[in-house]
Structures are given as structure tokens and as C-alpha cells.
Amino acid sequence: MKYLLSKGNLSREEIIFLLNIDDPMELGHLFKRANEVRKFFCGNDVHLRGIIEFSNHCDQRCQYCGLRCPNNELERYRMSNDEIIETAQFIYSSGIKTIVLQSGEDSFYTTDDIEEIIISIKKDLDVAITLSIGEREFFEYDRWKRAGADRYLLKHETANPKLYASYHQNQNLQDRLNHLEYLKSIGFQTGGGNIVGLPGQSIEDIADDILLLKEFNVDMASISPFIPSANTPYGNKPPCDIDLLLKTMAIARLVLKNSHIPSTTALSTLVHDGRERGLQAGANVIMPNFTPQPYKERYIIYENKARADSDPIENVRAITNLINSVGRTVGNSKGHSLKSISNLI
Numbered sequence: 001m002k003y004l005l006s007k008g009n010l011s012r013e014e015i016i017f018l019l020n021i022d023d024p025m026e027l028g029h030l031f032k033r034a035n036e037v038r039k040f041f042c043g044n045d046v047h048l049r050g051i052i053e054f055s056n057h058c059d060q061r062c063q064y065c066g067l068r069c070p071n072n073e074l075e076r077y078r079m080s081n082d083e084i085i086e087t088a089q090f091i092y093s094s095g096i097k098t099i100v101l102q103s104g105e106d107s108f109y110t111t112d113d114i115e116e117i118i119i120s121i122k123k124d125l126d127v128a129i130t131l132s133i134g135e136r137e138f139f140e141y142d143r144w145k146r147a148g149a150d151r152y153l154l155k156h157e158t159a160n161p162k163l164y165a166s167y168h169q170n171q172n173l174q175d176r177l178n179h180l181e182y183l184k185s186i187g188f189q190t191g192g193g194n195i196v197g198l199p200g201q202s203i204e205d206i207a208d209d210i211l212l213l214k215e216f217n218v219d220m221a222s223i224s225p226f227i228p229s230a231n232t233p234y235g236n237k238p239p240c241d242i243d244l245l246l247k248t249m250a251i252a253r254l255v256l257k258n259s260h261i262p263s264t265t266a267l268s269t270l271v272h273d274g275r276e277r278g279l280q281a282g283a284n285v286i287m288p289n290f291t292p293q294p295y296k297e298r299y300i301i302y303e304n305k306a307r308a309d310s311d312p313i314e315n316v317r318a319i320t321n322l323i324n325s326v327g328r329t330v331g332n333s334k335g336h337s338l339k340s341i342s343n344l345i
């Protein structure tokens, strides 16, 4: 096992072997090695990305997600363009230099709307913009890239095409991968990612998720735990095991080397010290939530006690303390991709 941890490239079998580790001492070695690899390739900075969840409407019906359109229990909202832009200004004034615009797949916002929001933010603020708004038409990606968006986050969710089809009635894995490929080809820094612990998922499937992230050479990999969500078909399924999630993050770090990996809010929902543990198992990004009330409490992808907490500035302060408490520093740059700088200039 020690030998595997120092290997440059891991095969599918070796990844599966590492995912199956359950001895606490061996787990400790894996996390320690992921932490070293993170330090070597990414340094000690933790990059903050300010998230605005600007709409919880969604045209999709993903079996696991609380935003799915058949969920009539959810009180829906949409922020206006002006509200979104004001929130971006607030994020910038707090010292954060990446704005993540996230929503359900909401076709209410037109190509022009999103373009206008990007242009207004970029005109006034020296920030990077990440879009996380699901699958759209290719020409829209072109328009938004030209308008100044820097990054696009589109998780593949699961690399198993059969599972993908069973979770997403209207979508298929190949389409999703074509979108990711296209986003990369037009110069977006691209984020992929998967959900760990979904019903019916095997260890082999998770190994394939890591390999798919490697194949796409993603600039960012968002690896989050499945958390059952009320009013969805999977509301009574068990949540992801914390060690399985941390193992997946750590192995992803060994394999992906210099991709950004966030320690997600979902992780801190799963266990109270989840974020710290993620930072010590390979992660180098945290995404503080700036969605204003009363919207924030309605963005219920899954039940999230951690989000009840109040003021975003207080939250950033707490996250800064947490980062410092594990011997790390808060990045003060935009925290661009570490893969290639050629398309950033």
C-alpha cells in the first residue's frame, strides 16, 4: 500500500484497492500522502469562491436532487439580474475574487440575461466568473465565454452510463461529456465532478469517476457525498459514508495532481468537521455561500443544517479561522486553473 501511494500513475485496479482500505492507520497514510501531493502541486493557499445560488427552479428531474421539478414542496425563487449583480459586488467587497453563479437548470434566464450579468460584473469587478447552471446550447456557451466568463462547472455525476440514465430520465452521459468537451475546447476552465454513495453505485463505479476526471484533465473536480433529500425518490436512502468520500477525494488528488478540489458544503453537512477533514485529505478550495435571504434557505438540494448559519461575512471569518487552524493560508488571487495559463490571458 505504501508503494501505491508513491506511484505516479494509478491503474483502475490500484484505485479500487485504495478505495477498499478501511484500516484506520492505512486511511491515515492515504490522507497524509494526499495532503503532501496537494502541497507539492497546489501550495498552501486555500482559494475561496463566493457562490450565488440565483434560482432554485429546475427543468430536470434528477432522482436524488431536491430541486427536481416534480418537487412541489419547494418554494421556488428567482433573483433578478440586479440582485445578482449586487450580490457579486458584496462578494468582491469581502475580498473574494471568484464569483460562482449557480442555479437549477432554469431556462427562464435567456442567453442575453446571463450575458448581461457577466458583462456587468466584469465591467466593475476584477474577478473570475464561474457558471454552474447546467446544460445549455453550445452557442450560449460561446456567447458567455466571449462575454468574459472564465470557468464552467458541469459535474458528470456518475461515470456509469446505466446509472446515469436511471438517475436522469431526460439526459444521458454521452451528452453530458460532449458538453464538457465543448466547454474545454472553447477555453473555459472546466470543472467536473461526481456524487459518491448514490444508491446502486459500486466501488468500481467510483474508480471510473476518478479516471473520467483524469481523462478530461479537469481544472477542478467537485466530489461530493450523496445526502438523501426529502421529497425525492431517494429520500430514504442512506447517506454517503464519510470515509468513502474522503478516500475518493484523497485518491482523486493523487491521480489529478494539480486540479482544484473543493472541500464541499455537503461534506460539512455530513459531519460537523467535514470541511477540515476535506482540507487535510487533498482539498484546496472552499466555496462560501453568499446567497441572500430569504432565498438561501430555499435552495434545498438536500437538507443542510450547515446553511442555516447566518451572515456571510461571519461565515467567511469562520472559514478563514478554520483554514488557518489547519496551517493553511487564504489565497488572495483569483485562484485560476493550475493546469495551463495559456487561455487565461
Ligand code: 5AD
Residues within 6 Å of the ligand: 064, 065, 066, 155, 157, 194, 195, 224, 225, 226, 227, 228, 229, 266, 301, 302
Ligand atoms: N446529494 C449530494 N449532491 C447532490 N446534488 C444534487 N443532489 C444531491 C444530493 N442529494 C449535486 C449534484 C448536482 C448539484 C446541483 O448538486 O452534483 O450537480
